[in-house]
Amino acid sequence: MSGLAAIFNLDGAPADAAVLERMLAAVPYRGPDGFGRYISGPFALGHAMLQSTAESRYEKQPLTDDSGRIVLSLDGRVDNRGELSQAVTDAGFAPRTVTDAELVLCAYQAWGAEAPRRIIGDFAFIIWDGVQRRMMCARDIFGVRALYYHHGQHAFLCASEPHQLFADRRVPREPNEGMIGELAAQMPANREETIFRGILRLPPRHALMVSADGFRIWRYYEPNPAAEIRYSTDDEYAEHFRTIFTESVRTRLRSSGRIMIDVSGGLDSSSVLCTALEILRGGGASAEIEAASLARHPDSDETSYLAAIERETGVRATIVDPADADYPTLAAQCRHYLDLPDYPNAAMGDYDSLLAARGDFRVRLSGNGGDEWLTGSAYAYADMLRSLKLGSIASRLRLDYALARSDPFVAPLGTLLISGVWPFVPRRMRLLARHLLLPDAPFTNPLTREFAQRIGLADRVRVEEPAPRFPSFAQRDIYHTFTAGWLAHPLEMADRWMAARGLDGRHPFLDRRIFEFALAIPEEQRTRDGVERYVVRNAMRGVLPEEIRTRRIKATYASCFPATLEKAGGARAFESMETVRMGWFNGQWLTENYAAMIRLFRAGDPRYMINARPLWMAFAIELWFKNVFVNAHGSAPGHSVGAVGD
Numbered sequence: 001m002s003g004l005a006a007i008f009n010l011d012g013a014p015a016d017a018a019v020l021e022r023m024l025a026a027v028p029y030r031g032p033d034g035f036g037r038y039i040s041g042p043f044a045l046g047h048a049m050l051q052s053t054a055e056s057r058y059e060k061q062p063l064t065d066d067s068g069r070i071v072l073s074l075d076g077r078v079d080n081r082g083e084l085s086q087a088v089t090d091a092g093f094a095p096r097t098v099t100d101a102e103l104v105l106c107a108y109q110a111w112g113a114e115a116p117r118r119i120i121g122d123f124a125f126i127i128w129d130g131v132q133r134r135m136m137c138a139r140d141i142f143g144v145r146a147l148y149y150h151h152g153q154h155a156f157l158c159a160s161e162p163h164q165l166f167a168d169r170r171v172p173r174e175p176n177e178g179m180i181g182e183l184a185a186q187m188p189a190n191r192e193e194t195i196f197r198g199i200l201r202l203p204p205r206h207a208l209m210v211s212a213d214g215f216r217i218w219r220y221y222e223p224n225p226a227a228e229i230r231y232s233t234d235d236e237y238a239e240h241f242r243t244i245f246t247e248s249v250r251t252r253l254r255s256s257g258r259i260m261i262d263v264s265g266g267l268d269s270s271s272v273l274c275t276a277l278e279i280l281r282g283g284g285a286s287a288e289i290e291a292a293s294l295a296r297h298p299d300s301d302e303t304s305y306l307a308a309i310e311r312e313t314g315v316r317a318t319i320v321d322p323a324d325a326d327y328p329t330l331a332a333q334c335r336h337y338l339d340l341p342d343y344p345n346a347a348m349g350d351y352d353s354l355l356a357a358r359g360d361f362r363v364r365l366s367g368n369g370g371d372e373w374l375t376g377s378a379y380a381y382a383d384m385l386r387s388l389k390l391g392s393i394a395s396r397l398r399l400d401y402a403l404a405r406s407d408p409f410v411a412p413l414g415t416l417l418i419s420g421v422w423p424f425v426p427r428r429m430r431l432l433a434r435h436l437l438l439p440d441a442p443f444t445n446p447l448t449r450e451f452a453q454r455i456g457l458a459d460r461v462r463v464e465e466p467a468p469r470f471p472s473f474a475q476r477d478i479y480h481t482f483t484a485g486w487l488a489h490p491l492e493m494a495d496r497w498m499a500a501r502g503l504d505g506r507h508p509f510l511d512r513r514i515f516e517f518a519l520a521i522p523e524e525q526r527t528r529d530g531v532e533r534y535v536v537r538n539a540m541r542g543v544l545p546e547e548i549r550t551r552r553i554k555a556t557y558a559s560c561f562p563a564t565l566e567k568a569g570g571a572r573a574f575e576s577m578e579t580v581r582m583g584w585f586n587g588q589w590l591t592e593n594y595a596a597m598i599r600l601f602r603a604g605d606p607r608y609m610i611n612a613r614p615l616w617m618a619f620a621i622e623l624w625f626k627n628v629f630v631n632a633h634g635s636a637p638g639h640s641v642g643a644v645g646d
Helices: 017-025 081-090 100-118 177-184 234-251 267-281 303-313 327-337 351-357 370-374 380-386 390-404 412-424 427-437 449-454 457-461 473-483 485-500 512-520 534-539 560-567 570-574 587-602 606-633
Strands: 003-009 035-040 043-048 070-078 121-129 134-139 148-151 155-159 206-211 214-219 258-262 289-293 361-365 504-506
Touching (some): 003 017, 003 121, 035 070, 043 070, 081 100, 100 121, 100 134, 100 206, 177 449, 177 457, 177 606, 234 267, 234 534, 258 267, 267 289, 267 303, 267 370, 370 473, 370 534, 380 390, 380 412, 380 473, 390 412, 412 473, 449 457, 473 512, 485 504, 560 570, 560 606, 570 587, 570 606, 587 606
Parallel strands (some): 258 289, 258 361
Antiparallel strands (some): 003 043, 003 155, 035 043, 070 121, 134 206, 206 214
């Protein structure tokens, strides 16, 4: 990923070039192809360049218009290039070059604040309009590209990574206890706050405008709740999906170097790889690709599925060795990013050795996103109940009970009550019932009850973002997944991981056209008779090996959480914790549940997964707090502790 950095002094004072340099110097890995700067009066804009498409070789960013008064810095890719180029030309702003940055600049010239909704792709951009004396930022609808900001009394700053903002000594560094509580409770609901007070993220599908006169943030994209896709046969749905999925993969094959495609042997990643191969062999794109796989992880041996791919396509995947990060590595991440360390499932493979051996990778494709839109929704129970399809309810319950035998997180009767009956309870009664029956108990572990109550955690995680009026409960659930905080946070961590390795991360299932298709089709195309991603499986007939296309079991790789905790110190990691002394975490709960988790883990009991993630998050927050605040400054913070010296 490329990197962005901007300073806008709202009081009119000249922008400090030294601050901009420090912001760029904080992310050297984002600029393997150079750095650019633009400074004019109170505004400064920096760009760290990763040239990840053939067209980007002709880019020079920040990019200015012919007048030199409108300037852009873009981290991203435009996927509807032909359509957008024609539209801006029709509007009287013909592109001067073939670059994506030029298209985005022309879109702003043509439509101003309405430009982001015209762009399909992954992007974060900053525009300074010297004519209007205003600054605009926007971010793609899924949040694949990150953008953070600080809005102070005298200045507005934004950047690709939070720690860049602390390069300006006017930015205070204080922990945000509310967001810390949400993360520790495994319920990140807020999509704007970060673990620092005053450091905010621009939410996905949002844009902002700031000037000396004011600040405005708005949602520029909303799916059409009335959209329907209805065909008479399964084959027609499959053909429609295959068309848009092929286009999604094709647009992500534009690369200035080799492309790594992660393939696990599962449906989603294998669909990306095999579709890419079809496109390349049919002449629909030109790129060099290599498959990489964590096929021999302790949780799952996927080599038989890779063998099937090799047998049918001739492509042999490079096997990546399993790896768990150690304590020094995790602590170093906290010190550099001033943020939580990488999740264990992001670091569970030794990709660095592969990247070092082949230094020409620029793009990495994944299967992320397939589960979110196309797996189906438990709220189909409510739709079946509303239609009095009692036989369908009984059939789905039987399938859920069968699944529960191997998955400790599946509770069929509870799912029926929560996803089938609860939606029909009037909202006021739901709120009253939650207050009386579940005042704060679900949110206290591993947190102390006092901390959870002090930050109002129960109210924070129960905030319901207003949703369009969808015809079905299942559609509404998919929409809430689309807007959920727990989706945005891992994507930002993935952005960071890719950027640190000079890679542009791309996810074909995270495409607006696929999301809108998934939202508009009937539920029985998402899941039918217990078969998830039903339409994907039909569409991949003849593309995937049959053993992968019909595969029903997914590898979880959950063991990386306890394995990383053991490697990082085991039970000792939960002793003498600063965050326990601060009153955030319940030390007794942590030590007792760590011992129980390890006991279950070593016995091969899958119930270890219930506490693995909460324990990891408590460890990660402690590691962050200790390295960013205590070790860096000698004592726990009360109020502002100054600027970053890292």
